[in-house]
Amino acid sequence: MKTQVAIIGAGPAGLMLGHLLRQADIDCVILERQSRAHVEGRIRAGVLERTTMDILDKLGINRRMHAEGLLHSGFCLADGGRLIHIDIAELTGKQVMIYGQTEVTRDLLDAAPDRGLEVLWEVEDVELHEITTETPYVTFVKGGESARLEAHFIAGCDGFHGPSRRSVPQRAGREFERVYPFGWLGMLAEVPPCRHELVYANHARGFALASMRSHSRSRYYIQVPIDERVEDWPDERVWDELSLRLGAEVAGNITRGPALEKSIAPLRSYVFEPMRHGSLFLAGDAAHIVPPTGAKGLNLAASDIVYLSDAMIGFFKRKDALGIETYSARALARVWKSERFSWSLTCLTHRFPDDSPFDRRMQVAELDYIASSPAAQLAIAENYVGLPL
Numbered sequence: 001m002k003t004q005v006a007i008i009g010a011g012p013a014g015l016m017l018g019h020l021l022r023q024a025d026i027d028c029v030i031l032e033r034q035s036r037a038h039v040e041g042r043i044r045a046g047v048l049e050r051t052t053m054d055i056l057d058k059l060g061i062n063r064r065m066h067a068e069g070l071l072h073s074g075f076c077l078a079d080g081g082r083l084i085h086i087d088i089a090e091l092t093g094k095q096v097m098i099y100g101q102t103e104v105t106r107d108l109l110d111a112a113p114d115r116g117l118e119v120l121w122e123v124e125d126v127e128l129h130e131i132t133t134e135t136p137y138v139t140f141v142k143g144g145e146s147a148r149l150e151a152h153f154i155a156g157c158d159g160f161h162g163p164s165r166r167s168v169p170q171r172a173g174r175e176f177e178r179v180y181p182f183g184w185l186g187m188l189a190e191v192p193p194c195r196h197e198l199v200y201a202n203h204a205r206g207f208a209l210a211s212m213r214s215h216s217r218s219r220y221y222i223q224v225p226i227d228e229r230v231e232d233w234p235d236e237r238v239w240d241e242l243s244l245r246l247g248a249e250v251a252g253n254i255t256r257g258p259a260l261e262k263s264i265a266p267l268r269s270y271v272f273e274p275m276r277h278g279s280l281f282l283a284g285d286a287a288h289i290v291p292p293t294g295a296k297g298l299n300l301a302a303s304d305i306v307y308l309s310d311a312m313i314g315f316f317k318r319k320d321a322l323g324i325e326t327y328s329a330r331a332l333a334r335v336w337k338s339e340r341f342s343w344s345l346t347c348l349t350h351r352f353p354d355d356s357p358f359d360r361r362m363q364v365a366e367l368d369y370i371a372s373s374p375a376a377q378l379a380i381a382e383n384y385v386g387l388p389l
């Protein structure tokens, strides 16, 4: 098999890249390890920045997002019963869209056939070859048959555990990581949200987040110890903990119901540099991970893909290699700013096991400062809605 761009991974990064390349009449093939049902079944991000919405608008894959998504103009930080409202629309002139990554993935997959975007599902043993030459190729097994896909470029959109980043020799790359001493237990329930906006709560018992997917479907999170097992958290225990951590005003409006999904995710900050090695380009979680506190994971994948698709389209359509040469530096400049924001909001809202009384005072002082300073609120708001590309 031959194509211009071999894309590994049919998550948001791979699917957005595939659509943008096909829209520019560039050949590409997506290789995905899982089944379509598995990919569509993953419950992940919930907040879209303008950057991500713009990609879906540009692709014309936006009807359901605008029909079913919820535009939000602000969110709250909660601390011991105090609610600090961050009015992102007033401060930045921008809003964010509440529309689940599950829905974004489904919309991109539903639109793939009309775009002529080919996804090979359930491929195994994907391996990258000759990635420092101009004739790289990928080998894989599909339905028991070995296959080889030759391409000009390979896009590693295969997430944190995929083979692409591991194909870069250790001497050629550098990792930066912080693993947090806690995880997030997430619960999805078909109950109306407890508030019209998201609430990020700092509580002595730990962080909690009240989010949503629609007016009838809520998504909640609580910070749990890193070694916690989801089996030890029956629904009622989660609801009780949420009520304690979110504070009386917010908790008073919680509607309880059976969990549709409940899982624990670890939290880490991670960046791999560079995001290009020869003919291999890394994008999304394959190159970086953020703690979900800042709602940046999916949106960073989107901004990587804006840079990468522009670069590849310039190369193939105008023989302009500037975007290819500058991709890694451009993407990393935005990645690091989002890593900083996600890390800082995590440190502000979570309780760390080794926190000293001084550390707690620093959290209280920063929350007091945010509550009293429009400048501090603007700094949070402009990062939350997404920094300019």
Ligand code: FAS
Binding pocket: 008, 009, 010, 011, 012, 013, 014, 031, 032, 033, 034, 039, 043, 044, 045, 046, 047, 101, 123, 126, 157, 158, 159, 160, 161, 162, 163, 264, 265, 283, 284, 285, 286, 292, 294, 295, 296, 297, 298, 299, 301
């Ligand atoms: P993805 O991981 O989504 O996609 C990579 C794809 O590559 C997958 O489909 C995988 O099956 C495939 N793949 C892997 N190995 C392969 C191989 N060998 N061959 C072929 N294909 C292979 N972000 C937020 O903003 N907010 C959140 O609340 C949030 N919650 C999250 C919860 C969890 C449990 C996880 C894991 C992540 C969460 N994220 C969240 C981050 C998440 O949304 C990612 O940022 C987003 O999925 C990134 O998209 P991709 O880079 O496409 O990677």
Ligand code: PHB
Binding pocket: 044, 045, 046, 047, 198, 211, 212, 219, 292, 293, 294, 295, 296
């Ligand atoms: C979600 O709704 O899944 C969500 C929202 C905001 C975050 C993280 C997750 O910061």
